[in-house]
Amino acid sequence: MNKARQAAKDIHISDNAGSGSSAKGGIHPLARLIVTFIYIILVVSFPSYDLAGLAGMFIYLLVNGIWYGISAKPVLKRAWPVFLVAILAGSAGLVTDREVYITYSGITITYGMLGMVTLVLKGMFCITASYILSVTASAAQICHALRLIHVPEEIIMVILLMHRYLIVLIKEVERMQQAYKLRAPGRKGIQFKNWGSFAGLLLLRSMDRAEEVYESMKLRGFHGSLKYPLLKSGKRASILYVFLWGIFLFIFRFFPVFQIAGSLL
Amino acid sequence: MHMADALLSPAVAGTMYACSSIAAGYSVKKIRKEDNDKKIPVMGVMGAFVFAAQMINFTIPGTGSSGHLCGGMLLSAVLGPEAGFITMIGVLLVQGFLFADGGLLALGANIWNMAFYGCFIGGMVIWRHITGKNMSRKRIIVASMAGSIISLQLGAFSVTLETLASGVTKLPFAVFLAAMQPVHLAIGCVEGAVTAAVLVFIYETRPELLWNYKGNGIKENRLSYKQVVIVFAAAAAVTGGLLSLMASSAPDGLEWSIGKVAGTTELEAEGSIYSLAEGIQSFTSLLPDYSLKNGSSSAGTAFSGILGGIAVIAVCAIACYIIKYFRKKALKGQENE
Numbered sequence: 001m002n003k004a005r006q007a008a009k010d011i012h013i014s015d016n017a018g019s020g021s022s023a024k025g026g027i028h029p030l031a032r033l034i035v036t037f038i039y040i041i042l043v044v045s046f047p048s049y050d051l052a053g054l055a056g057m058f059i060y061l062l063v064n065g066i067w068y069g070i071s072a073k074p075v076l077k078r079a080w081p082v083f084l085v086a087i088l089a090g091s092a093g094l095v096t097d098r099e100v101y102i103t104y105s106g107i108t109i110t111y112g113m114l115g116m117v118t119l120v121l122k123g124m125f126c127i128t129a130s131y132i133l134s135v136t137a138s139a140a141q142i143c144h145a146l147r148l149i150h151v152p153e154e155i156i157m158v159i160l161l162m163h164r165y166l167i168v169l170i171k172e173v174e175r176m177q178q179a180y181k182l183r184a185p186g187r188k189g190i191q192f193k194n195w196g197s198f199a200g201l202l203l204l205r206s207m208d209r210a211e212e213v214y215e216s217m218k219l220r221g222f223h224g225s226l227k228y229p230l231l232k233s234g235k236r237a238s239i240l241y242v243f244l245w246g247i248f249l250f251i252f253r254f255f256p257v258f259q260i261a262g263s264l265l
Numbered sequence: 266m267h268m269a270d271a272l273l274s275p276a277v278a279g280t281m282y283a284c285s286s287i288a289a290g291y292s293v294k295k296i297r298k299e300d301n302d303k304k305i306p307v308m309g310v311m312g313a314f315v316f317a318a319q320m321i322n323f324t325i326p327g328t329g330s331s332g333h334l335c336g337g338m339l340l341s342a343v344l345g346p347e348a349g350f351i352t353m354i355g356v357l358l359v360q361g362f363l364f365a366d367g368g369l370l371a372l373g374a375n376i377w378n379m380a381f382y383g384c385f386i387g388g389m390v391i392w393r394h395i396t397g398k399n400m401s402r403k404r405i406i407v408a409s410m411a412g413s414i415i416s417l418q419l420g421a422f423s424v425t426l427e428t429l430a431s432g433v434t435k436l437p438f439a440v441f442l443a444a445m446q447p448v449h450l451a452i453g454c455v456e457g458a459v460t461a462a463v464l465v466f467i468y469e470t471r472p473e474l475l476w477n478y479k480g481n482g483i484k485e486n487r488l489s490y491k492q493v494v495i496v497f498a499a500a501a502a503v504t505g506g507l508l509s510l511m512a513s514s515a516p517d518g519l520e521w522s523i524g525k526v527a528g529t530t531e532l533e534a535e536g537s538i539y540s541l542a543e544g545i546q547s548f549t550s551l552l553p554d555y556s557l558k559n560g561s562s563s564a565g566t567a568f569s570g571i572l573g574g575i576a577v578i579a580v581c582a583i584a585c586y587i588i589k590y591f592r593k594k595a596l597k598g599q600e601n602e
Contacts, residue, residue, distance in 0.1 A: 007316075007320060007364070010363070010364055011363065036369065037369065037370070040270050040368070040369055040370045041275050041370060043270075043271075044270055044271060044273065044274065044275060044278075044370060045274070045275050048433075078365050078366070082269040082271065085269055085272065086269070086271055086272075089272060089428065089433055089434040089436070090433075090434065092434055092435040092436040092437075092440075093434075093435045096435045097435060112435075115435075119271055119433060120271075122270070122271035123269050123270070123271035123272075126269065126270035126271055126368055126369075126370070127269065127270075127365060127368070130270075130361065130362075130365040130368065130369050131365040133362065133365075133369075134362055134363050134364060134365045137362075139359070139362075139363060142362045142363070146358075152289070152290075152293045154293050154296055154297075154305060154308075154351055155289070155293070155351055155354055155355060155358070157305050157309065158305065158308050158309050158312055158351060158352055158354075158355035159355045159358055159359055160309070161305070161306060161308075161309020161310065161312070161313070162309050162310075162312040162313045162316065162355050162356070162359055163359060163363070164309070164313075165309065165310050165313040166313045166316055166317065166359070168313075169310075169313045169314055169316070169317035170316075170317050170320065172317065173317045173318070173320055173321060177321065190321060195458070195459050195462035195463070196461075196462030196463055196465055196466035197466055198321065199318050199321060199459065199462070199463045199466075200462070200463045200466030200467055200470070201466075202314065202317070202318060202321075203314055203318070203343075203463060203467060204467070204470065204471060204474075206310050206311060206313070206314035207307070207310070207311075207343075207471075207474055209310055210306055210307040210309075210310035210311065211307075213306045213309075213310060214303050214306040214307065217306055222302070
């Protein structure tokens with residue numbers, strides 16, 4: 001599947017998932033945004049060798065993954081580049097940090113190895129948390145949350161308009177690419193001599209479309225801000241959601257829960 | 266060049282959020298000052314364009330690999346640096362929130378590395394100064410290449426500094442830098458070439474869409490109706506009064522052919538109708554054979570040239586007014602029906 005088609009599919013998934021008004025969709029988007037941010041900050045703040053502590057943070061992903069019915073395949077697909085970058089960044093530790101952490105059945109694990117695995121896991125956890133937010137909240141919901149934290153109206157409107165016209169332009173790109181492929185069979189990508197005219201034509205069409213959009217918005221009474229239907233969400237449920245996840249995440253970040261549980265057993 | 270959350274410490278991420286917020290605040294203030302409600306829809310659609318255009322793979326000749334255009338640079342060249350910066354923030358927010366591309370904690374750093382350098386260094390400093398007042402194809406190519414390469418180099422340098430300041434890698438500074446900069450130099454060259462190709466295409470088809478295009482010193486509606494009349498009248502006077510003196514006295518093509526066949530350039534015609542036509546012509550012709558009656562031939566030629574020009578202009582103008590009059594009348598008739 002090409003990039004354009006995949007992006008269009010992702011937008012549809014996000015819009016459909018975020019439009020629910022059930023118990024799953026009933027949590028306020030700001031609450032979900034706050035919890036996601038808390039989660040990411042706490043994950044990246046773990047020390048380089050605290051693999052046991054970091055493992056506890058997987059529970060959040062597991063619960064949300066099951067609750068929202070998210071499959072692992074698209075998450076892994078997105079996490080792949082992060083995985084490679086984290087391995088590259090952590091690989092230096094394999095050479096410089098050779099102090100032995102543990103030796104088990106003749107296998108030696110150094111601090112460098114531990115640091116690299118921790119970094120890779122941090123990257124994977126963060127991207128998964130972002131993915132969960134992206135597939136459970138629509139663009140309108142995210143913009144509503146951003147508006148509440150006083151993000152400038154201009155940025156919010158750009159996001160809303162972008163989201164609205166993204167599908168149209170992505171489909172336009174797909175059509176143009178298909179037409180190009182039919183005229184240049186067996187060629188990969190757009191050839192050098194056609195770079196300017198190919199993307200330039202798309203830009204001119206976009207500008208013309210922007211003009212039409214502006215005129216139609218004006219006719220519908222646009223005076224500088226976009227309005228969208230207010231989202232239904234339970235206030236109490238949202239506060240409880242932030243409160244419970246906040247306590248849970250802070251406990252797993254600052255207390256060795258697994259070690260305490262192990263010592264009790 | 267999207268940074269992942271794991272590559273940043275909360276302190277560095279927070280600092281980058283603060284830096285990007287200052288730049289965003291400045292840009293928003295500038296846009297509000299412009300008070301142009303048309304700009305926001307254009308920014309939204311242009312953001313969608315950049316997003317969509319980044320999905321096109323441009324084949325790099327001789328390598329088999331591909332690249333995409335430099336969003337920040339292109340947006341600045343079309344919308345201006347401030348509006349381009351806000352649009353790029355929108356693109357990065359959509360990528361982060363809707364596609365989980367680039368970390369949420371790293372968003373501040375990504376805005377700084379990709380949008381700030383692309384729009385303010387690439388657009389405000391490089392594009393504006395290189396293209397200057399006299400925009401040309403060559404200047405656009407130089408500005409796009411320089412803007413893309415420099416902004417990407419600065420972005421890659423920032424990624425190195427941010428990662429090292431966060432303490433997530435034990436790679437030495439020089440080694441990390443040596444790994445980052447050459448790769449981004451190659452990417453910058455490709456992005457610059459794609460951006461230049463697109464901007465040159467825009468310049469050649471619809472230059473008014475470019476942000477600092479000032480018409481290359483040529484104003485729109487270059488000549489008014491009055492100016493057009495003056496220019497043509499002057500041209501007619503010069504041609505008729507001066508250039509006509511240099512006109513060849515040799516016969517024209519038809520006269521030459523007749524001369525070859527009949528031995529004379531003027532054919533004698535007999536009959537009452539011919540005599541009548543000749544009489545009328547000798548009465549109406551003020552300047553027979555382009556010269557004054559009983560005057561010097563050169564002054565007569567010049568005078569007849571000017572007079573002929575004025576006469577032709579007058580005839581044309583009268584004809585135009587007559588056509589206009591009848592067209593108006595016809596339109597009125599249609600409206601009444």
